[in-house]
Amino acid sequence: MKTLAFPLSLMLALSAAAAEPKADAPELAPGRALFGQFCANCHGPRGEGGTGPNLTDKIFLHGGSKEDIAKVISQGIPAKNMPAWSAILKPEQIAQLSDFLHAQIGLNLKTPEAPKLVLSVNHLPKGTLEKPLLLRSFVEAYDLDATVLAHHGLAERSPDYNPATGKETPSKLYPLLKGLPTGNAVNFGDRLSYVFDGTECRLLYAWSGGFLNMKDYWGADAGGERKGFNYLPRMEGKLFFMTSGKEPLAIKGEEAAAPKFRGYRKVAGAPEFFYDLGKSRVHLLIRPGKDEGSLVCAYRIDAAPQGLSFTFDDKVRPAISCDKGSWQGNVLSLSAAEATAFSLTFKANR
Numbered sequence: 001m002k003t004l005a006f007p008l009s010l011m012l013a014l015s016a017a018a019a020e021p022k023a024d025a026p027e028l029a030p031g032r033a034l035f036g037q038f039c040a041n042c043h044g045p046r047g048e049g050g051t052g053p054n055l056t057d058k059i060f061l062h063g064g065s066k067e068d069i070a071k072v073i074s075q076g077i078p079a080k081n082m083p084a085w086s087a088i089l090k091p092e093q094i095a096q097l098s099d100f101l102h103a104q105i106g107l108n109l110k111t112p113e114a115p116k117l118v119l120s121v122n123h124l125p126k127g128t129l130e131k132p133l134l135l136r137s138f139v140e141a142y143d144l145d146a147t148v149l150a151h152h153g154l155a156e157r158s159p160d161y162n163p164a165t166g167k168e169t170p171s172k173l174y175p176l177l178k179g180l181p182t183g184n185a186v187n188f189g190d191r192l193s194y195v196f197d198g199t200e201c202r203l204l205y206a207w208s209g210g211f212l213n214m215k216d217y218w219g220a221d222a223g224g225e226r227k228g229f230n231y232l233p234r235m236e237g238k239l240f241f242m243t244s245g246k247e248p249l250a251i252k253g254e255e256a257a258a259p260k261f262r263g264y265r266k267v268a269g270a271p272e273f274f275y276d277l278g279k280s281r282v283h284l285l286i287r288p289g290k291d292e293g294s295l296v297c298a299y300r301i302d303a304a305p306q307g308l309s310f311t312f313d314d315k316v317r318p319a320i321s322c323d324k325g326s327w328q329g330n331v332l333s334l335s336a337a338e339a340t341a342f343s344l345t346f347k348a349n350r
């Protein structure tokens with residue numbers, strides 16, 4: 001008997017050691033493999049945590065004994081999104097998993113930080129010929145003259161306004177922003193970009209070789225670094241057309257009135273703007289011309305029973321041709337029939 005005592009206690013000691021293998025012990029391989037297959041998605045590849053909690057620390061809300069762990073695995077915690085595995089895994093597999101997890105307790109692997117939400121903004125949005133891009137944006141006023149921007153009130157300055165009292169202080173005036181707030185900037189890829197202004201209802205300028213860099217306006221990646229008051233989008237590319245002078249379009253028999261922007265619809269992807277001039281509804285679709293550095297303004301005008309005329313500024317006239325009507329100097333006249341649909345082609349004037 002005595003001779004047996006020593007080997008028996010040694011065997012017990014060995015089996016006690018075998019009951020607490022190290023986390024990387026080979027006998028835990030089946031549990032580790034099952035974990036990788038069924039659990040890693042939520043708890044991380046090594047149990048370090050993910051959407052499910054870290055299983056390598058010593059914090060076990062539902063108990064840290066092998067039995068507790070096996071129970072959680074088989075029954076799950078449905079209210080907290082921990083699935084029940086008893087229908088999927090055999091009891092021996094659940095035991096292998098709980099052996100593996102139990103051995104991992106105290107490893108304290110670091111839970112990876114959740115990836116930070118980064119606002120990803122492409123500051124250089126672009127359209128294509130087939131799918132033009134329309135951005136309603138602040139835009140540069142460049143050196144457009146005051147007659148072009150007649151309805152913008154650019155000569156005015158805005159008085160200080162106190163939201164608490166609702167009062168304005170007319171003696172305290174702020175300079176107006178440099179940009180125009182009602183730009184409809186449209187891009188057809190590198191071929192053509194233009195700005196149609198929603199206040200003047202007018203093509204202001206056109207460029208090629210890029211569109212707008214929105215960084216100062218939209219801010220940088222992390223949602224900041226917007227530049228104080230100087231947040232106009234910067235133009236990319238090269239201006240080739242700039243308008244000038246008074247609104248050229250006059251409907252015969254209509255008194256000159258401020259244009260009223262009504263909206264736009266898409267025609268083969270490109271915006272067709274419409275606005276009212278007195279009682280006439282004007283539709284204007286602007287697309288790239290046949291040649292580089294040109295554009296076509298396709299007009300449709302609903303009610304111009306006596307026809308219409310365009311009187312172009314000297315700086316603009318040489319750039320323009322029309323598929324209808326007759327010219328006298330800078331004045332283009334169209335009959336009522338011609339006014340229903342015609343196209344102006346604009347070439348570079350700078």
Ligand code: HEC
Pocket residue numbers: 035038039040041042043051052053055059060061062063069072073077080081082083085097101
């Ligand atoms: C869909 C995601 C998901 C999957 C897959 C998943 N778990 Fe969980 N698990 C959780 C969540 C969430 C909790 C936390 C529940 C709570 O807060 O009570 C959790 C808790 C646990 C706990 C209890 C932890 C504690 O603090 O007591 C154990 C043990 C556990 N999971 C083991 C597993 C095992 C083993 C597997 C694979 C067979 C597995 N989990 C698969 C989401 C998951």
